[in-house]
Amino acid sequence: MSATFASLGLSKPLLQALDDQDYLAPTPIQSQAIPAVLSGADVWASAQTGSGKTAAFALPILEKLSHAPASHPLKVRALILAPTRELAAQIGDSIHNYGYRLDEPIKTTVVFGGVSINPQMMALRGGTDIVVATPGRLLDLVDKNALKLSSVETLVLDEADRLFNLGFADELNRVLALLPARRQNLLFSATFPPAVDSLARALLRDPVRIAVSSDDAPSAAPVEITQRAIEVDHGRRTQLLRTLIEENQWTRVLVFVATKYHTSHVADKLRKAGLRAAPFHGELSQGARTENLEDFKDGRLQVLIATDVAARGLDIQGLPAVVNYDLPRSPADYLHRIGRTGRAGEQGVAVSFITAETHHHFRIIEKKNGLQLERERIAGFEPIDVIIPPLDPNGGVKGKRPSKKDKLRAAQAAAEALKKR
Numbered sequence: 001m002s003a004t005f006a007s008l009g010l011s012k013p014l015l016q017a018l019d020d021q022d023y024l025a026p027t028p029i030q031s032q033a034i035p036a037v038l039s040g041a042d043v044w045a046s047a048q049t050g051s052g053k054t055a056a057f058a059l060p061i062l063e064k065l066s067h068a069p070a071s072h073p074l075k076v077r078a079l080i081l082a083p084t085r086e087l088a089a090q091i092g093d094s095i096h097n098y099g100y101r102l103d104e105p106i107k108t109t110v111v112f113g114g115v116s117i118n119p120q121m122m123a124l125r126g127g128t129d130i131v132v133a134t135p136g137r138l139l140d141l142v143d144k145n146a147l148k149l150s151s152v153e154t155l156v157l158d159e160a161d162r163l164f165n166l167g168f169a170d171e172l173n174r175v176l177a178l179l180p181a182r183r184q185n186l187l188f189s190a191t192f193p194p195a196v197d198s199l200a201r202a203l204l205r206d207p208v209r210i211a212v213s214s215d216d217a218p219s220a221a222p223v224e225i226t227q228r229a230i231e232v233d234h235g236r237r238t239q240l241l242r243t244l245i246e247e248n249q250w251t252r253v254l255v256f257v258a259t260k261y262h263t264s265h266v267a268d269k270l271r272k273a274g275l276r277a278a279p280f281h282g283e284l285s286q287g288a289r290t291e292n293l294e295d296f297k298d299g300r301l302q303v304l305i306a307t308d309v310a311a312r313g314l315d316i317q318g319l320p321a322v323v324n325y326d327l328p329r330s331p332a333d334y335l336h337r338i339g340r341t342g343r344a345g346e347q348g349v350a351v352s353f354i355t356a357e358t359h360h361h362f363r364i365i366e367k368k369n370g371l372q373l374e375r376e377r378i379a380g381f382e383p384i385d386v387i388i389p390p391l392d393p394n395g396g397v398k399g400k401r402p403s404k405k406d407k408l409r410a411a412q413a414a415a416e417a418l419k420k421r
């Protein structure tokens with residue numbers, strides 16, 4: 001028989017809040033992690049965003065904090081470190097949604113860089129039970145004596161691999177040095193590259209190991225992402241995007257492009273065509289980022305044009321479509337991007353635009369991910385650009401760009417093809 005939330009040892013106010021959220025049953029990671037965390041064990045979890053991992057650590061932390069009163073009101077009792085501002089904010093929202101029915105409120109404060117530190121210092125005044133933080137800002141706040149970490153009972157490292165990828169290793173070590181030696185450690189990571197693996201080994205004491213596959217998504221229904229690969233010429237992608245939005249009546253679509261310049265460029269073009277579109281990248285002010293994301297989540301924006309870095313960890317409910325306007329560089333990013341749709345058991349479609357230039361790169365992405373997608377063509381958008389073959393016919397020269405000669409040859413062939421039309 002599969003577990004229920006009640007059977008995992010959660011008390012009524014949390015169960016009611018889960019009911020309010022329409023969480024019918026725990027996901028695999030929740031069934032395994034919640035009892036482990038409640039028992040006080042360390043946890044080593046391999047889990048992706050989308051598996052329900054936030055509730056897997058947030059619920060038992062709330063449960064524990066609600067039973068044991070704080071020894072000192074000014075000291076932080078649970079510290080959750082996350083790699084990005086958006087993820088930190090999302091975790092804070094989730095904790096609020098799970099904990100709002102508790103008799104004694106558990107105060108949670110979210111802090112991250114890129115915005116003024118003063119309101120965060122104010123928010124921390126009078127103490128807080130839980131801090132959700134990006135590492136750099138947390139250290140700034142410690143330096144300013146805005147909070148103390150010497151009483152942390154539970155530490156969570158969420159998306160530990162991204163913490164390393166985004167260059168937070170030094171900050172992480174500095175934070176660890178500020179924590180008491182006796183504490184519970186929970187480490188969540190989608191992947192375990194050597195740096196994360198050795199951190200896990202050094203940090204975790206006799207951990208309960210949990211591994212859930214990316215298929216173990218929340219709710220009863222399986223994640224349902226339809227992947228499509230559409231061939232189109234480089235210069236016609238915006239037009240095709242508009243057509244797809246119209247034809248499929250996508251109420252919202254997250255579009256990935258390669259650079260922050262392109263986010264604004266494509267957003268401008270779509271706006272001129274009457275669509276509610278906005279850019280989303282790491283160098284927008286935090287205010288603009290939050291506003292665009294909120295507008296998108298609430299449906300005031302229809303199209304969000306994002307770079308990879310900005311889209312990390314985003315959890316947007318009911319997102320029907322993701323479009324790879326530019327392909328991601330790495331095969332892993334491909335999976336990460338398409339996982340923004342089809343979350344929590346909803347249906348989603350992930351479309352990749354394949355141009356003559358990216359034809360071979362997409363093959364590599366497919367191969368690495370064990371995929372083989374049928375190439376589609378949309379009427380009126382049949383490509384005429386000529387695919388440049390890999391320079392090495394035995395499989396291509398990895399990372400090598402076409403030479404001027406190759407490009408010239410391709411351009412001539414394209415011109416020929418145009419003439420014949």
Ligand code: AMP
Binds near residue numbers: 025048
């Ligand atoms: P996460 O992996 O924590 O980012 O969660 C992914 C999404 O699944 C979020 O939108 C959660 O609100 C949702 N979710 C988490 N647990 C459950 C559950 N047991 N049932 C339904 N949805 C859930």
